[in-house]
Amino acid sequence: MNDQELLEKTLHVAREAGMFLLRKQGSVLPFGLTLDPAGDNPRTYFPRDQLPRASWDELLDATLAHLERRIGSGDVGAIALVTTLESGSESGMGVQVETRSSSLFLVYPYTGTGQSRSLGEPQPAEGLLVGPLLAP
Template structure:
């Protein structure tokens, strides 16, 4: 790894958390409108809050179960978290409880994590996300946030 100085704007953790949440939520809504569900996927942002990279395990594992896709996404995010310039990560998937469905979004920075569930309703292109509910704890992990 080269040690060189780069001039870039580093976002604080609160800004990174907000940006990762926004990008993850919008990507999840796009998938919901395209497929009617959101299979587990991951997202990373660099420490400037730029360069969003998504990981869709369904592309490599077309016949995998939801649990296998979740495990593949977690593994990818854990490997990515070790990268020098990952400032935020997100894990996104559909969550179901009884007859209710929602978009689960877990976002993390190096010092904080947040897990929200957006209830959704609709069909086809008209899917809408409701007001998010903060979930206790996290879906998995923490993967990036450090417990001090």
């Protein structure tokens, strides 16, 4: 799998997982995703499971620490960081995806409530939410 395919696959898996959480819970608390270099073996990390009372910042920090540990294992081809982002009255789902040679940060505005939530067209964001962690 080439780098572009790996980036696209990771984005797809991260977006779908985030959309599931958005419809189920109404927001997306920070979580991480890794795929191996072949684009297989997706592994997710939801820090809320271990830190039920943590703030958004603490959940983000825990997710970043987990991703950094996974990167250190050497069996990671791509990572994603997914979370709800808010600015004033607007909300969106931020998806940062990185491979070893590229990175991408998109914000998907969303509308609706509950199971009827839908994502709008992604808006490229300048820079990254954090990092880069994996990409140079």
